Amino acid sequence: MAKIRVAFIGAGALASRYHYPSVASLPDVEIAGIAELNPERAKAAAAKYGVGRTFGDYKQMLAEVDPQAVYVIMPPQYLFEPVNFALKQGRNVFIEKPFGMTTDQAKHLAYVAETHGCTTQVGFQRRFIPAMTALKRRVEERGPIHTVSVSFLKHTPDLSRPAGLYDGVIDPLRCDGIHAVDNLRWLAGGEVERVASDARIRYVPGTMANAVTAHVAFSSGAVGLLHFSYVTGRRIFRAELHGQNATAYVDADRESHFVADGNEPEVFASNAFGEDLGGQEHHWLGFWHEHRSFIDCIQEGRRPSCDFHDAVKTMELVDRIYQSR
Ligand SMILES: NC(=O)c1ccc[n+]([C@@H]2O[C@H](COP(=O)([O-])OP(=O)(O)OC[C@H]3O[C@@H](n4cnc5c(N)ncnc54)[C@H](O)[C@@H]3O)[C@@H](O)[C@H]2O)c1
CATH class of the missing domain: 3.40.50.720 (NAD(P)-binding Rossmann-like Domain)
Structure with missing residues (x-):
């Protein structure tokens, strides 16, 4: 080869x-x-x-x-x-x-x-987290996803400093919360139609928001809920995907769940997916899979799902979230 x-x-x-x-x-x-x-x-x-x-x-x-x-x-x-x-x-x-x-x-x-x-x-x-792709498929087997909720939460050890990252050069939502914004877009599908949002500066000085919530309606018919905050109890990245009588909770750092028709949830440990590759952190967090996919796209002449053209739309959604606050 x-x-x-x-x-x-x-x-x-x-x-x-x-x-x-x-x-x-x-x-x-x-x-x-x-x-x-x-x-x-x-x-x-x-x-x-x-x-x-x-x-x-x-x-x-x-x-x-x-x-x-x-x-x-x-x-x-x-x-x-x-x-x-x-x-x-x-x-x-x-x-x-x-x-x-x-x-x-x-x-x-x-x-x-x-x-x-x-x-x-x-x-x-996070588009490539094996638990995310596997459980998204399970929900979509029942029909299109209708509601998505993505939370990206952290705590701030030193509340005396402004929220900007890299010594204030960029705001937390665009630099870090953008993972959740992108995940919301990708899971909901379609184009952004309407945005309603709230962006606040909680507990810290300065001008950059560290607590953002948004409600986004997509042309797919799905509705997205974003919760991004730097002032919660601990670091959590969690996506909830709801389809027809089916739900997946994906938290690649801890465990993920799939549940349908009111039954007991199936529970998957964080490393349950990707074990075949060696079971290291970069396998279950999606890094290995994003790189495999990028190289495959080059080899096969395909466009990556989050190429620059697509990722501009995630940057634009960050803009709209700020504009509609
Ligand atoms: N995907 C995620 O979950 C996630 C998590 C954290 C950070 N990030 C992103 O990762 C990036 C930071 O990566 P990092 O932690 O490896 O950065 P870093 O700041 O630790 O290191 C950057 C390195 O780049 C080198 N460098 C800078 N300019 C250079 C140049 N012109 N030529 C050669 N070397 C140069 C520096 O010497 C430094 O060693 C940011 O974009 C951040 O947003 C992503």
């Missing part, structure tokens, strides 16, 4: 924890280079995953390694330049969410990707 040659820009915390082990385990992929401003991080990742070449300058790496796909994993304020550069060379690009500081940046990158024929994907790994 011919291997796809890929390269990484960034070897930081999240990249090292989830993306490197996922990509490195794909048998049809070779990680041929790493570009990192921090040489220690580059060396550590290269040693762990047997990558031959490391660089300080990503432009030099792209020129010398000539990768077919590039993973650009770094905070959103640094993303635009390397992603724009790689796309203009016609390279396929995977990036973490959010894929721009603003919807205009995201739209520009989607335009550049389209005009240069690049396959792209944004890291909305």
Whole structure:
């Protein structure tokens, strides 16, 4: 099997924890280079995953390694330049969410990707959680999903600081809550028709909201309920999917449930799905599956479900949630 040659820009915390082990385990992929401003991080990742070449300058790496796909994993304020550069060379690009500081940046990158024929994907790994895809299918066997509720909840250890992430450069909903916004869109299906919302700043100083709720009506006929908060008891990411007399509760960090016709729920441990792959965190949280899917799309000439074009719609829904508060 011919291997796809890929390269990484960034070897930081999240990249090292989830993306490197996922990509490195794909048998049809070779990680041929790493570009990192921090040489220690580059060396550590290269040693762990047997990558031959490391660089300080990503432009030099792209020129010398000539990768077919590039993973650009770094905070959103640094993303635009390397992603724009790689796309203009016609390279396929995977990036973490959010894929721009603003919807205009995201739209520009989607335009550049389209005009240069690049396959792209944004890291909305929750679409790929094996429990999510398996139980979504179970609900849909009964007919279309009619109601979706997605909660993304965390607590704030230091309430004396404003809510913005990366020292205030971006608001929590666009940077982090966007996972729940995207999950809501993907589970409900169709286009956004109406939005009603509330966005509040609770307990912290500053101007950025840390508690957002929204009610979204979709052209599919489904209704979505969003609850995003940084001031609750603990971290929870949970999706509820309701179809005709069928319900799934998906919490990939703990356990998931399927129940139909008033019967007792079937309960699945967080790692019940994906055990066949090795049962590691990146398997049951969806990271391995998003990378498998991205490479399959490149190999088969298909569009990823959350390519830049689709992910612009998630950025636009964030805008609408703020506009309609
Ligand atoms: N999917 C999820 O569930 C999830 C969870 C947390 C964070 N994230 C996202 O992950 C991203 C952050 O990833 P991380 O934790 O690996 O980042 P990080 O901040 O730990 O590391 C970023 C690395 O990129 C390097 N870097 C920056 N600019 C560079 C350049 N021009 N050339 C080469 N290297 C460069 C830095 O030296 C640093 O080592 C953010 O977009 C964040 O929103 C996603």
